Amino acid sequence: MRFFDCKTAPSPRRVRIFLAEKGIDVETVQVDLASGEQFGDEFRAINPDCVVPALELDDGSCLSEVIAICQYLEDQHPEPPLLGSDALERARISMWNAKVEQQGISAVADAFRNTVRGLKGKAVTGPEGYEQIPELAERGRRRVLQFFRRLDGQLADNRFVAGDTFSIADISAMVTVDFARWSKIDMPEDATNLRRWYDEVAGRPSAQA
Amino acid sequence: MRFFDCKTAPSPRRVRIFLAEKGIDVETVQVDLASGEQFGDEFRAINPDCVVPALELDDGSCLSEVIAICQYLEDQHPEPPLLGSDALERARISMWNAKVEQQGISAVADAFRNTVRGLKGKAVTGPEGYEQIPELAERGRRRVLQFFRRLDGQLADNRFVAGDTFSIADISAMVTVDFARWSKIDMPEDATNLRRWYDEVAGRPSAQA
Numbered sequence: 001m002r003f004f005d006c007k008t009a010p011s012p013r014r015v016r017i018f019l020a021e022k023g024i025d026v027e028t029v030q031v032d033l034a035s036g037e038q039f040g041d042e043f044r045a046i047n048p049d050c051v052v053p054a055l056e057l058d059d060g061s062c063l064s065e066v067i068a069i070c071q072y073l074e075d076q077h078p079e080p081p082l083l084g085s086d087a088l089e090r091a092r093i094s095m096w097n098a099k100v101e102q103q104g105i106s107a108v109a110d111a112f113r114n115t116v117r118g119l120k121g122k123a124v125t126g127p128e129g130y131e132q133i134p135e136l137a138e139r140g141r142r143r144v145l146q147f148f149r150r151l152d153g154q155l156a157d158n159r160f161v162a163g164d165t166f167s168i169a170d171i172s173a174m175v176t177v178d179f180a181r182w183s184k185i186d187m188p189e190d191a192t193n194l195r196r197w198y199d200e201v202a203g204r205p206s207a208q209a
Numbered sequence: 210m211r212f213f214d215c216k217t218a219p220s221p222r223r224v225r226i227f228l229a230e231k232g233i234d235v236e237t238v239q240v241d242l243a244s245g246e247q248f249g250d251e252f253r254a255i256n257p258d259c260v261v262p263a264l265e266l267d268d269g270s271c272l273s274e275v276i277a278i279c280q281y282l283e284d285q286h287p288e289p290p291l292l293g294s295d296a297l298e299r300a301r302i303s304m305w306n307a308k309v310e311q312q313g314i315s316a317v318a319d320a321f322r323n324t325v326r327g328l329k330g331k332a333v334t335g336p337e338g339y340e341q342i343p344e345l346a347e348r349g350r351r352r353v354l355q356f357f358r359r360l361d362g363q364l365a366d367n368r369f370v371a372g373d374t375f376s377i378a379d380i381s382a383m384v385t386v387d388f389a390r391w392s393k394i395d396m397p398e399d400a401t402n403l404r405r406w407y408d409e410v411a412g413r414p415s416a417q418a
Contacts, residue, residue, distance in 0.1 A: 075299065
């Protein structure tokens, strides 16, 4: 099994934290996104979508998409459970992880990818070129702040994003907060539940991954 | 258990097809998206994100997000499996469903929501207002066609989207193709694998849901 990572990128970091929480050691290959290594023939043969993370399995096939990789790892290494222990918990975690991806991560990515100079003509991940849309960056900024408010409300009644236990939804949300800082977007000062939660999850050893 | 649906909308249709494939009967409540019923106090108390589908459970709590609802239903009604039968199949289906959501459905939604007159000031689902961005609609159109090419390649070697068996990934992809037609985007004429697959899945009785 080989894990294709980029040490500086937010999406593979979700998998790195997941691996750290599970205590799984896996052969890791760094893909240099800054120099465009993901578009080269070698990596394209592994993942035609040209994105990390990717997990190459022993049969040579490849898994991409964070949630699919984590699901596979959870099946192989059930403890500690990060995707839930019963049907209802699994569904709630899946729901919150999806909300974080759609309302959080994708909004941060809109804000970031549509403004930074280095991504001109590359505003969408993957092999095809797309021009930046400044209005979309602005929309992204507004959506991120709206999402932080939403999350603050959820965390008023819950220790973790999906309830009483730490899960993939916390990993995804913590990475969202850190990724947002790349675009100078921070948690609102008065989002006290969100800040209390962030301090707890960012204090776990896995957050260094 | 109550299923909050809107008969004309693509996202809840994914759950309707899932229910039909499983042969599950559930009390269904229609939410009139056209008149803005999703923003009213009654539905907002059920799902503060103001979107369908939503599944209200017997304890009064609510699940939203298609994948979470389907996961819960699969746990309660395992046969026929639509999320996979072993670890690798589960991961592959999860991966393809995620690709369809990110590369397909979200691109179609960008194309649709940023152009139609009825969604002026409502370009993003949910309770907050967002203006339409015509450039994003154009980007969406390009991305949909790119995704159709990608899917055509996958279906050259596979009967179904995630391999040999019909799954949630097929449901999501079929709904993407039908939703794209709302914006007059169709499968390319020469995408023969995609068209062969579409004819097969659209011919299943569940596609009428």
